[in-house]
Amino acid sequence: MNRNTINVTIPDGLHEMLEDFVRSVISSKIKSRDLYKYAYEYFLSNKTSSETNLNDIMDDKTEECMRTAFENLDEYENRRMTRPVLFGDTFNPEIEKLVLSISTNEKSPEEHHFLQQTIPTTLPFRALDYDQIEEIIQYFQSYNVKSGEILMKEKEEGDYFYLIQIGVYEALINNKQVKIYNNEGSFGELALLYRQPRLATIRAVTDGKLWRMNRDIFSKVVRFVAFKKRQRHLEFLRNCQILKNMNEKEMLDVADALKCEEYKRGDTIIHEGDNADAMYFVQSGNVEIRIRELSNKTDYIVVKTCQPGDYFGERALLYNERRAATAIAITHCQLLVLDRADFNRLLGSAKDVLKRNAEHYKTIVKDIQNKHM
Ligand SMILES: Nc1ncnc2c1ncn2[C@@H]1O[C@@H]2COP(=O)(O)O[C@H]2[C@H]1O
Numbered sequence: 001m002n003r004n005t006i007n008v009t010i011p012d013g014l015h016e017m018l019e020d021f022v023r024s025v026i027s028s029k030i031k032s033r034d035l036y037k038y039a040y041e042y043f044l045s046n047k048t049s050s051e052t053n054l055n056d057i058m059d060d061k062t063e064e065c066m067r068t069a070f071e072n073l074d075e076y077e078n079r080r081m082t083r084p085v086l087f088g089d090t091f092n093p094e095i096e097k098l099v100l101s102i103s104t105n106e107k108s109p110e111e112h113h114f115l116q117q118t119i120p121t122t123l124p125f126r127a128l129d130y131d132q133i134e135e136i137i138q139y140f141q142s143y144n145v146k147s148g149e150i151l152m153k154e155k156e157e158g159d160y161f162y163l164i165q166i167g168v169y170e171a172l173i174n175n176k177q178v179k180i181y182n183n184e185g186s187f188g189e190l191a192l193l194y195r196q197p198r199l200a201t202i203r204a205v206t207d208g209k210l211w212r213m214n215r216d217i218f219s220k221v222v223r224f225v226a227f228k229k230r231q232r233h234l235e236f237l238r239n240c241q242i243l244k245n246m247n248e249k250e251m252l253d254v255a256d257a258l259k260c261e262e263y264k265r266g267d268t269i270i271h272e273g274d275n276a277d278a279m280y281f282v283q284s285g286n287v288e289i290r291i292r293e294l295s296n297k298t299d300y301i302v303v304k305t306c307q308p309g310d311y312f313g314e315r316a317l318l319y320n321e322r323r324a325a326t327a328i329a330i331t332h333c334q335l336l337v338l339d340r341a342d343f344n345r346l347l348g349s350a351k352d353v354l355k356r357n358a359e360h361y362k363t364i365v366k367d368i369q370n371k372h373m
Contacts, residue, residue, distance in 0.1 A: 040248060107137065114165055115140055115211060122163060122186045124193070124222050126260075132228075136221055140211040151188070151202045151210075158191030158198055160212040167208015171200040180205075192218050233258050233336060236283055239309055242353045250348065257342035263329035269313075272326045276316030278339045282306045285333030290326045291365060301368050303361075305330070315358045317343050318351060324361065 021042060030038045107115065115137045119125050125133070145151070145167060152158070154173060163186045171179040171187065178200060181187065191198045192215050213221070233255035237243050243251060260283070263269055269280065272292055280287075287306040293299060303325060306312055316323050317340055338346075347354070 037248075107142075111142065111165075112137060115163075118163060118165075124161070124186075124189050124218075125225060128225055128228070132224075136213075139217045139221070140213055143210045143212050145204045145208045145210055147204055147206050149204045151204065152191075152198050152200075154199065154201045155197045158188060159215055161188045161192055161215075161218045162186060162202075163211040163213075165209045165211060167210070168205040169208070170203050170205055172203060173200050188212075189218070189222075193222065229260075230255050236281065236309075236336065240281065240311075241309075242311065242350050242357070245349060245353075250346070254338070254342075254346050257346060258336040258338055261335050261337050263333045263335065265329055265331055267329045267333075269327040269329060269333075269335070270323050270325075272323050274323045276313065276321075276323055276340070278337050279311060279313040279317055279343055280327070281311045281336040281338070282308050283334040283336050284308050285329060285331040287312065287333060287335075288328045288330045290328060291324070292326075293369075300326070301365075303364055303368060314343070314354045315361065318355055318358060 021039070024042060025035070025038065116133060119133050119136065120128065125136070128136070140163065142165075143162075151162065151169070152160075164181055164184055166183060168183065169181040169187070170177050171181070187202055188198075190196070230252070234251060237246075237251050237255055243254070246254070258281070261280075263285075269287065270276070272290075285308070287310075288302055289304040289306065289312055290300040291303055293301050304310075304312075306327075312325075312327055313323070315321070
């Protein structure tokens with residue numbers, strides 16, 4: 001063999017992987033300066049999702065949820081989206097375009113309006129913007145149902161996700177009714193999200209009208225929503241002073257762990273004296289931090305007004321104590337919530353920064369109280 005010849009083996013799939021990446025860069029119009037960042041996120045999300053199978057997502061939390069599901073489907077539905085949605089497929093940011101080759105069907109203005117109003121309130125689609133909702137409306141197809149029709153059967157493979165416009169539907173497990181949908185709600189996403197057999201049978205109790213989306217499109221749309229959510233959280237975290245020493249991977253982990261909560265003006269988010277289970281980042285709106293006033297001159301004093309980018313609720317987690325103050329939404333607010341387990345697992349050295357900042361709280365309260373005297 002010629003001494004200058006090097007024997008190389010090109011792994012199967014390398015060519016396609018690079019080709020997909022290049023196509024994605026071009027179609028997403030990535031600028032030169034963003035190339036590394038984009039590549040990092042692109043390969044990381046592909047890696048994470050291609051390494052994930054049903055066993056990975058069936059962790060303790062999910063298993064516990066599944067068990068609960070058989071007893072109480074409602075409870076499961078409330079909790080099912082509290083963890084990041086993961087799939088066996090590789091994620092491709094090209095789905096951003098949602099160019100999907102299925103026949104779409106025309107909608108009347110009333111139908112369009114119904115979908116426009118209902119989609120954002122449906123769990124799998126909550127993170128979508130107005131434009132994206134407009135885009136996915138076209139992939140819903142109407143489906144008229146007759147009373148008694150079985151829409152899906154327990155233990156069978158999932159085919160469609162359904163959104164209810166009209167009609168009453170019952171969910172049955174082992175022929176026992178576990179839930180009733182009365183002219184609103186959605187069903188059929190669990191089997192599609194988790195690649196598992198249907199957990200329940202759904203039967204129409206009355207004639208009705210549904211909107212449905214097939215498995216492939218649903219999974220693309222939901223992965224797109226998860227991708228968008230991650231991007232949005234990352235963007236927010238990159239501007240957080242307390243996290244500025246974190247590397248990109250650590251920040252991605254935090255981004256995935258965050259859960260978005262909305263509060264109306266006047267809502268109490270946490271209450272002084274309560275046990276603590278999470279900390280909060282203010283994504284939009286303002287939150288007032290109030291402490292009960294013991295001198296009785298006022299009911300409470302305002303120790304801080306949190307702006308977008310600020311955080312609160314970390315102190316009780318840091319010191320394993322009860323809440324030292326009450327937090328009230330003084331405008332409509334969107335908050336990013338990090339629960340206790342993720343706080344302990346993911347914040348690392350950022351906790352030292354939080355501790356240093358929390359050391360000033362007592363002085364701040366004293367200063368304010370002195371001003372009130
Ligand atoms: N001066 C302050 N004293 C106590 N808590 C404060 C103060 N300013 C802001 N806070 C926040 O209010 C939160 C109430 O819940 P925690 O005690 O978990 O954490 C507290 C802090 O994040």
